[in-house]
Amino acid sequence: MNGNLQQFRYETAESLKIALFQISSNKIRSFLTALGVIIGIVSITMMGTAINGIDMGFEKSLSMIGYDVIYIQKSSWSTMGEWWRYRNRPDLKTEYAARINRIIADNPDTELLIAVPQMSTYQATASYKDRVLEQIFSLGTNHEYLKTASGDLASGRFFTPGESAGSEMVCVVGDDIASGLFPNENALGKSISLKNRKFRIVGVFKKQGKFLGLFSFDNQVIMPLGAFEKVYGRNMFVTIRVKIRDQARIAEAKEELLGLMRRIRRIAPGKEEDFSINEQKAFKSQLDPIKNGIAAAGIFITGMSLFVGAIGIMNITFVSVRERTREIGLRKALGAKRRTILLQFLIESVMICLLGGVVGLVTALSITFVIEKAIPDFPVQFSFTLVLASLGVSVLTGIISGLAPAVNASKLDPADSLRYE
Amino acid sequence: MEPVIIRMASLCRHYEMGEQIVKALDSIDMEFRRNDYAAIMGPSGSGKSTLMNIIGCLDTPTSGIYELNGINVAEMDDDELARVRNREIGFVFQTFNLLPRMNCLKNVELPLIYSGVPPEERKERAEQALLSVGLGDRILHKPAELSGGQIQRVAIARALVNRPSIILADEPTGNLDTATSHDIMDMFGKLSDLGNTIILITHEEDIARFTRRIIRLRDGRIESDEKQ
Numbered sequence: 001m002n003g004n005l006q007q008f009r010y011e012t013a014e015s016l017k018i019a020l021f022q023i024s025s026n027k028i029r030s031f032l033t034a035l036g037v038i039i040g041i042v043s044i045t046m047m048g049t050a051i052n053g054i055d056m057g058f059e060k061s062l063s064m065i066g067y068d069v070i071y072i073q074k075s076s077w078s079t080m081g082e083w084w085r086y087r088n089r090p091d092l093k094t095e096y097a098a099r100i101n102r103i104i105a106d107n108p109d110t111e112l113l114i115a116v117p118q119m120s121t122y123q124a125t126a127s128y129k130d131r132v133l134e135q136i137f138s139l140g141t142n143h144e145y146l147k148t149a150s151g152d153l154a155s156g157r158f159f160t161p162g163e164s165a166g167s168e169m170v171c172v173v174g175d176d177i178a179s180g181l182f183p184n185e186n187a188l189g190k191s192i193s194l195k196n197r198k199f200r201i202v203g204v205f206k207k208q209g210k211f212l213g214l215f216s217f218d219n220q221v222i223m224p225l226g227a228f229e230k231v232y233g234r235n236m237f238v239t240i241r242v243k244i245r246d247q248a249r250i251a252e253a254k255e256e257l258l259g260l261m262r263r264i265r266r267i268a269p270g271k272e273e274d275f276s277i278n279e280q281k282a283f284k285s286q287l288d289p290i291k292n293g294i295a296a297a298g299i300f301i302t303g304m305s306l307f308v309g310a311i312g313i314m315n316i317t318f319v320s321v322r323e324r325t326r327e328i329g330l331r332k333a334l335g336a337k338r339r340t341i342l343l344q345f346l347i348e349s350v351m352i353c354l355l356g357g358v359v360g361l362v363t364a365l366s367i368t369f370v371i372e373k374a375i376p377d378f379p380v381q382f383s384f385t386l387v388l389a390s391l392g393v394s395v396l397t398g399i400i401s402g403l404a405p406a407v408n409a410s411k412l413d414p415a416d417s418l419r420y421e
Numbered sequence: 422m423e424p425v426i427i428r429m430a431s432l433c434r435h436y437e438m439g440e441q442i443v444k445a446l447d448s449i450d451m452e453f454r455r456n457d458y459a460a461i462m463g464p465s466g467s468g469k470s471t472l473m474n475i476i477g478c479l480d481t482p483t484s485g486i487y488e489l490n491g492i493n494v495a496e497m498d499d500d501e502l503a504r505v506r507n508r509e510i511g512f513v514f515q516t517f518n519l520l521p522r523m524n525c526l527k528n529v530e531l532p533l534i535y536s537g538v539p540p541e542e543r544k545e546r547a548e549q550a551l552l553s554v555g556l557g558d559r560i561l562h563k564p565a566e567l568s569g570g571q572i573q574r575v576a577i578a579r580a581l582v583n584r585p586s587i588i589l590a591d592e593p594t595g596n597l598d599t600a601t602s603h604d605i606m607d608m609f610g611k612l613s614d615l616g617n618t619i620i621l622i623t624h625e626e627d628i629a630r631f632t633r634r635i636i637r638l639r640d641g642r643i644e645s646d647e648k649q
Contacts (some may be wrong), residue, residue: 003537004537006537006539007535007536007537008538010534010537010538010540011534011535014534025522028475189523298448326518327520330518330520331535332479332503332506333477333479333506333512334506334507334512334531334532334535334579335503335504335506335532335535335536335583336503337499337500337503337504337533337535338499338500338503339500340535408552413479413480414479415474415479415480418479418514418518
């Protein structure tokens, strides 16, 4: 048994040498053969990288909304297209926040931490001297807003409880607004105009980036609720932001909040509620099918290119077997077993595929690198798993495409093969 | 008497060609003993290639017995046959069949790889074999850099390297000129004197005359079997 193993080792070493020799003495042919695999691996890794990148950007965006914050709103995020279902619902009131806070203060077992009111509009315009920024996101809230939101201040401070209660005309602005209105100066302490009302900037947020590439957190002006109402009126879009104790118990928290809101809204049991409780999961459940669809289509298309590559390798291995029929006959006459010949051709096709895979990976890596340098915001993520997976796929392609010709070669009759011209 | 190495009894090899059955070998009874030096002769179509394939374990008989060192080869599978070829038989071909891209040493090492000999021992034994055919100074040459006679001597070294029971040569001088042919036959003579068993197939009378036994085939049967 030991001797058998040793022999197998020598045969494998010999096959490796033959394969290397074959590849290096037929360089152009080997390259053209491997090209199919190279293209396949490049497209598969690029696809994987893109999907990974989408995933990462997505996770980043979701963490902006917060995993431990739920949102009471008039409409639901998970059926965003069907606005008509929510049109006739009564508007939410910012007072709900205070009522929720009172109720949870009396309940030691509550899953909820704090509720913060918010009014907002996407249609705001801010100006400073002759500079104007349109379509910014204006938001009125209270001094506890930051407990329910992501984002750190780059300079200054958030507005105080006193400013909040007194509806003072102060605001905290996002990075885009600070740099847009004050390209060369410090925004802190300056006064900007919102609908002809002056607001003093007390704080500037650090840059956060866009949510799913759609909505920018750097494009918002946050002010006390009372000040917001003075500028935009009372009939703006209301959201109650509720932070929960434990993001693992978000379902229980939602359940509790649902009961609370039904109480506040006085909805009879059995009647459908006229508000929605939203969380980041709604986005996930909406976007996951899209992401999976992209992944499935991508893998199918890239799989096709790899399949074409595999056929190329199968073809060339068949040619190689044909060309070397006499050699196969000779090796068999000298004592090569079936498995020896099988292994020889299998190793050859696997090696071509593996080389193609490595070249493909290097190419894909370079492309990723260039993209990262050129477009820093573009979400690309090259993972180690991806490297292993594509090398595995290369080897598998080699085995699959080399198997039929190799079995063919191993079954050749030695006497006939020796006479083959 | 030397012991029997090869025993054939009622050995037949039939080929089916459509409806027809071609009897390439028809009831052959024959023995080879150790240190035999025999030539198998016959016109083309007489069955000598088929016989050579069966003796060399490249083919198995349709019926009858073929024993090599007392073991019936007829019932062996492909891998067992490969093992027997590797250990018991040294082939020398008319067309030499060296691998052109490898040097002499690597060519001669080939049978040793398939019998699991470690690399250092392989090299040593291949060098010795090349030395014994007078090519000690051509070890690292490739076949293309050698003359026909030298190439055939490399092939003989390859046949010898695994110390087989028999050396089987199929028209070993068929591609060589007369002078070189005689050189090669002298070499076989020497190997025979050293105790090797040699069976060669030829259709040339003057080549056959170098041997000690001539077997003539006709239509798949033994026509004559004479010692000389």
